[in-house]
Amino acid sequence: MISLAGRDILHGWSKYVLTGLGLGLLIGVTLTMAGVYRGMVDDAHALLANSRADLWVVQKDTQGPYAESSSIKDDVVRSVRGMPGVAAAANVAYLTMQVQKGGQDQRVMVVGMEPGMPGAPGYLVAGRHITRNHYEAVADVKTGFALGDTVRIRRHHYTVVGLTRRMVSSGGDPMLFVPMKDAQETQFLKDNDAIVNDRARTAANPAFNRPGSPGLLEAVQALQTSSRNVNAVLVQIAPGFTPEQVAEPIRRWKHLSVYTRDGMEDILVVKLIANSAKQIGMFLVILAIVSAAIVAFIIYTMTMGKLREIAVLKLIGTRDRTIAGMILQQALGLGLIGFAVGKVAATVWGPAFPKYVLLLPGDAVAGLVATLLMCALASTLAIRVALKVDPGAAIG
Amino acid sequence: MKMNPQTSRRLLLGGLALALVAALAFVALRTGPLAPIKVQVVEVKKGSVSPAIFGIGQVEAQRSWMVGPTVAGRVLGVKVDVGQAVLPGQALAEMDPVDLDQRLAALDASLARAQSAQQASGAQVADAQARRALAAANLKRNEDLARQNFISAGALEARSQEVASANAGVAAAQANLGGSAQDITRLRAERAALAQQRGNLKLVAPAAAVVTAREAEAGTTVVAGQAVLRLMDPASLWVKLRVDQGRSAGLAPGLMARITLRSRPGETLAGQVARVEPLADSVTEERLAMVAFDALPAGASLGASVGEMAEVTLQLPATAQSLLLPNAAVVQHEGQTGVWRLKDGTLEFAPVTLGVQGLDGTVQALGGLDEGDTVVLYSQTALKPGARIAVVEQLVPAGGAK
Numbered sequence: 001m002i003s004l005a006g007r008d009i010l011h012g013w014s015k016y017v018l019t020g021l022g023l024g025l026l027i028g029v030t031l032t033m034a035g036v037y038r039g040m041v042d043d044a045h046a047l048l049a050n051s052r053a054d055l056w057v058v059q060k061d062t063q064g065p066y067a068e069s070s071s072i073k074d075d076v077v078r079s080v081r082g083m084p085g086v087a088a089a090a091n092v093a094y095l096t097m098q099v100q101k102g103g104q105d106q107r108v109m110v111v112g113m114e115p116g117m118p119g120a121p122g123y124l125v126a127g128r129h130i131t132r133n134h135y136e137a138v139a140d141v142k143t144g145f146a147l148g149d150t151v152r153i154r155r156h157h158y159t160v161v162g163l164t165r166r167m168v169s170s171g172g173d174p175m176l177f178v179p180m181k182d183a184q185e186t187q188f189l190k191d192n193d194a195i196v197n198d199r200a201r202t203a204a205n206p207a208f209n210r211p212g213s214p215g216l217l218e219a220v221q222a223l224q225t226s227s228r229n230v231n232a233v234l235v236q237i238a239p240g241f242t243p244e245q246v247a248e249p250i251r252r253w254k255h256l257s258v259y260t261r262d263g264m265e266d267i268l269v270v271k272l273i274a275n276s277a278k279q280i281g282m283f284l285v286i287l288a289i290v291s292a293a294i295v296a297f298i299i300y301t302m303t304m305g306k307l308r309e310i311a312v313l314k315l316i317g318t319r320d321r322t323i324a325g326m327i328l329q330q331a332l333g334l335g336l337i338g339f340a341v342g343k344v345a346a347t348v349w350g351p352a353f354p355k356y357v358l359l360l361p362g363d364a365v366a367g368l369v370a371t372l373l374m375c376a377l378a379s380t381l382a383i384r385v386a387l388k389v390d391p392g393a394a395i396g
Numbered sequence: 397m398k399m400n401p402q403t404s405r406r407l408l409l410g411g412l413a414l415a416l417v418a419a420l421a422f423v424a425l426r427t428g429p430l431a432p433i434k435v436q437v438v439e440v441k442k443g444s445v446s447p448a449i450f451g452i453g454q455v456e457a458q459r460s461w462m463v464g465p466t467v468a469g470r471v472l473g474v475k476v477d478v479g480q481a482v483l484p485g486q487a488l489a490e491m492d493p494v495d496l497d498q499r500l501a502a503l504d505a506s507l508a509r510a511q512s513a514q515q516a517s518g519a520q521v522a523d524a525q526a527r528r529a530l531a532a533a534n535l536k537r538n539e540d541l542a543r544q545n546f547i548s549a550g551a552l553e554a555r556s557q558e559v560a561s562a563n564a565g566v567a568a569a570q571a572n573l574g575g576s577a578q579d580i581t582r583l584r585a586e587r588a589a590l591a592q593q594r595g596n597l598k599l600v601a602p603a604a605a606v607v608t609a610r611e612a613e614a615g616t617t618v619v620a621g622q623a624v625l626r627l628m629d630p631a632s633l634w635v636k637l638r639v640d641q642g643r644s645a646g647l648a649p650g651l652m653a654r655i656t657l658r659s660r661p662g663e664t665l666a667g668q669v670a671r672v673e674p675l676a677d678s679v680t681e682e683r684l685a686m687v688a689f690d691a692l693p694a695g696a697s698l699g700a701s702v703g704e705m706a707e708v709t710l711q712l713p714a715t716a717q718s719l720l721l722p723n724a725a726v727v728q729h730e731g732q733t734g735v736w737r738l739k740d741g742t743l744e745f746a747p748v749t750l751g752v753q754g755l756d757g758t759v760q761a762l763g764g765l766d767e768g769d770t771v772v773l774y775s776q777t778a779l780k781p782g783a784r785i786a787v788v789e790q791l792v793p794a795g796g797a798k
Contacts, residue, residue: 123774129726165777181680214619214622340417361424
């Protein structure tokens with residue numbers, strides 16, 4: 001028994017392989033697109049997982065530090081620590097900003113955290129954790145900083161003492177972890193010009209600069225420059241409690257908004273990246289249609305090119321099933337080559353993308369099944385033409 | 397033997413297919429979730445750790461003065477400027493005396509008048525005494541006459557009354573004299589008080605110091621207690637250090653300190669903890685300590701300015717020999733603190749009790765590990781028990797991150 005499909009491929013192998021390669025690159029793009037979407041979702045999940053929090057306590061009626069601005073006093077954490085079911089609670093401050101990296105601006109999310117508490121990086125790839133309570137930083141490797149580098153944030157210089165990986169904001173910006181007090185200062189302290197202007201304005205106000213009340217002006221000015229706010233309190237719950245059990249009393253008695261992990265995931269994954277996901281979904285659909293069209297077109301042209309041979313086959317009494325099988329096998333083979341090339345290509349170029357591209361094995365399997373189905377469907381057009389051919393055409 | 401072109405083509409295609417399958421297999425197993433997690437391991441060793449306390453603070457002057465008037469008034473003149481060194485007792489500024497001089501002159505006149513009054517009183521005493529002497533003589537003569545019954549008893553009684561009156565007159569005159577002396581004392585005291593007030597309007601340096609601020613100029617009206625000039629003793633500069641309460645164990649007076657001033661980031665100055673404040677800051681959760689300089693940096697100016705930021709590292713004595721871990725190896729897993737230990741090639745979580753930590757990130761492992769255990773130092777992602785791992789020499793190439 002000889003393989004008709006194999007023989008035919010051997011006959012025009014270069015065309016076949018090149019077609020497979022081209023199709024592969026198209027499938028690679030499709031897989032990458034899916035990877036980009038998965039990467040966005042994974043960025044959001046990474047943010048949640050890296051914070052190692054079970055509950056997010058945020059300003060009342062806000063959606064928390066990731067979706068909108070939330071500001072609470074930094075002593076709220078103490079009252080939260082005293083609530084039933086709270087195992088650990090820590091202040092955290094998030095601030096997206098540009099830092100200088102070798103003369104170029106690098107967008108990072110500065111995270112103010114308390115070492116060893118929720119919100120701090122869980123693992124490192126180099127260096128050490130922060131041991132001083134000021135002017136040290138742990139950076140994500142994607143920031144491009146190396147150990148010992150100096151980062152200038154506002155008026156202070158921070159030394160990078162540790163590197164971590166996959167610590168990103170929901171937008172994919174790499175994180176830079178700094179001690180809590182420094183982050184508070186960075187986020188809420190005004191720049192020097194603003195402080196000087198404010199001082200002058202306060203001094204010009206007779207209510208604060210009253211003759212006969214020495215010290216009043218100084219007191220008012222000291223009050224203006226203090227920063228005692230954080231963005232959220234991260235809570236880890238004690239064993240034996242459900243997140244909702246712990247969240248409800250905080251909501252009721254502390255008058256703060258509390259999100260559980262599910263709630264936060266909903267905000268991050270569903271609300272924040274919904275539009276981007278739809279955009280990518282549109283691309284995926286278009287790419288799938290284009291791929292199917294190309295496969296159908298290629299198989300159809302290949303079949304048209306050997307209509308005479310098919311007529312001969314028919315003439316010598318080959319069954320329709322065998323001819324259909326040949327075309328289907330060729331189409332499926334094309335799909336397999338395309339998939340393999342696409343998968344390899346996507347894996348190779350994936351890390352070069354500026355944002356995280358996550359290629360899941362599940363997506364790959366789904367892609368394979370979709371490709372084969374597409375190829376099978378696309379081959380039906382060619383099969384119809386082949387079966388309709390008149391055996392007489394072979395000698396006509 | 398020449399190869400059949402059909403066969404060679406088949407071999408070529410087969411090779412291509414094999415290469416593709418191999419690439420696919422490599423890709424599936426080496427990347428993505430099926431790939432092993434790369435980790436870098438370290439062996440637990442014994443050693444001692446030198447814990448240190450790090451904090452930031454501000455340069456402050458231990459001795460500083462606000463020089464100002466004790467009563468409200470207008471500044472007449474300021475004689476010194478900011479940065480100028482002053483000696484104890486040196487006149488720095490003067491307040492406007494307003495009517496004090498006139499009041500002094502008035503008191504002087506009152507004093508002169510009181511002295512005249514005293515003289516008049518003295519003369520009155522002499523006059524009264526003369527009257528008394530005359531009355532006494534008259535009485536004596538009349539007593540003799542009365543004994544011989546030359547005059548009536550009534551006439552003698554009149555003489556006695558004259559003597560008593562003269563005695564009373566002397567007493568009154570002497571009292572007047574005493575009163576005028578007291579008047580003079582009162583006026584002298586009043587004048588002295590006024591002179592004191594007048595002197596108080598001169599603001600003088602309480603000690604050898606440097607002028608740090610000139611807060612009022614001639615013509616400014618200041619209230620009692622408001623500063624016209626601020627002074628400080630430049631030899632008394634120290635750092636008010638703030639240390640995170642959670643990392644302040646061992647903070648005690650006498651600890652050696654390394655001070656880095658904001659103005660001299662590359663320079664380390666020696667110092668010593670002079671005092672640990674009994675009151676901690678409950679809002680910022682920091683403890684306060686005063687760190688004195690061993691020697692102030694020399695320079696054209698003071699060498700350090702008050703209010704300047706300083707970073708201070710306090711070295712604590714090294715601990716006894718114990719197991720040591722890099723703090724990068726310490727992770728939180730299911731609410732426990734510990735490390736990932738490699739045992740027979742598989743990962744297991746070992747809860748560890750941690751001791752003190754050095755500033756270089758070395759931390760004491762008090763329990764839960766044995767010497768020579770291999771633990772995960774760095775990992776590519778968060779680890780789970782039994783996760784597939786591949787041990788590598790270095791996770792991030794030295795000298796730079798990708």
